[in-house]
Amino acid sequence: xxxxxxxxxxxxxxxxxxxxxxxxxxxxxxxxxxxxxxxxxxxxxxxxxxxxxxxxxxxxxxxxxxxxxxxxxxxxxxxxxxxxxxxxxxxxxxxxxxxxxxxxxxxxxxxxxxxxxxxxxxxxxxxxxxxxxxxxxxxxxxxxxxxxxxxxxxxxxxxxxxxxxxxxxxxxxxxxxxxxxxxxxxxxxxxxxxxxxxxxxxxxxxxxxxxxxxxxxxxxxxxxxxxxxxxxxxxxxxxxxxxxxxxxxxxxxxxx
Numbered sequence: 001x002x003x004x005x006x007x008x009x010x011x012x013x014x015x016x017x018x019x020x021x022x023x024x025x026x027x028x029x030x031x032x033x034x035x036x037x038x039x040x041x042x043x044x045x046x047x048x049x050x051x052x053x054x055x056x057x058x059x060x061x062x063x064x065x066x067x068x069x070x071x072x073x074x075x076x077x078x079x080x081x082x083x084x085x086x087x088x089x090x091x092x093x094x095x096x097x098x099x100x101x102x103x104x105x106x107x108x109x110x111x112x113x114x115x116x117x118x119x120x121x122x123x124x125x126x127x128x129x130x131x132x133x134x135x136x137x138x139x140x141x142x143x144x145x146x147x148x149x150x151x152x153x154x155x156x157x158x159x160x161x162x163x164x165x166x167x168x169x170x171x172x173x174x175x176x177x178x179x180x181x182x183x184x185x186x187x188x189x190x191x192x193x194x195x196x197x198x199x200x201x202x203x204x205x206x207x208x209x210x211x212x213x214x215x216x217x218x219x220x221x222x223x224x225x226x227x228x229x230x231x232x233x234x235x236x237x238x239x240x241x242x243x244x245x246x247x248x249x250x251x252x253x254x255x256x
Contacts, residue, residue: 014212032046050178077182081183092190
């Protein structure tokens with residue numbers, strides 16, 4: 001019961017974080033690992049648990065879907081689905097030993113994107129402009145990253161899109177949410193068919209994340225954005241540090 005209470009609390013907090021500022025997987029993956037789920041399966045189960053909230057957001061944003069520059073949304077969806085499937089396959093093909101070693105670095109990458117990603121696209125646009133083909137190639141690899149881990153992938157997508165499309169970045173929220181959900185959905189199908197999901201923990205977390213998403217949306221109407229962002233960054237930085245200590249601290253495995 002204590003383990004399920006921990007999983008439920010993590011799902012609740014993650015749902016609120018995703019509704020407010022993102023980075024919910026920073027909470028759900030550690031919680032799954034704490035209750036004994038191996039790291040690879042913890043990542044897969046976390047993706048399943050958080051998918052319904054992501055799909056709900058995509059449905060709410062559906063009226064804002066449209067092309068990115070000259071690239072049709074259907075073409076972006078196609079390459080994202082293929083990439084998401086590849087990422088999911090790569091995850092379940094990764095040994096727990098290797099994933100334990102690279103997980104801190106994935107968390108660090110996601111943390112850096114969370115901190116700097118908001119302005120990344122605008123800064124990149126000052127130094128260049130890329131064409132539709134490059135966007136599709138980038139979208140494929142981002143879809144694969146989304147299926148494999150996914151932390152910060154939405155911000156990465158918008159950063160690349162701003163090199164092709166000079167629309168207000170807020171208008172990119174709809175395609176971002178839709179395509180991140182697509183990558184996750186393909187990965188989830190891969191995880192389910194591979195039997196990589198710990199269903200009891202996942203279902204508890206899924207239910208809690210839906211409640212958390214609702215509560216987070218209500219809180220987001222009242223909370224100051226800078227407070228939410230700062231709190232999210234502090235929490236994710238602490239979790240990232242904890243995973244570096246877990247992977248590379250005294251008494252743990254090291255390469256070589």
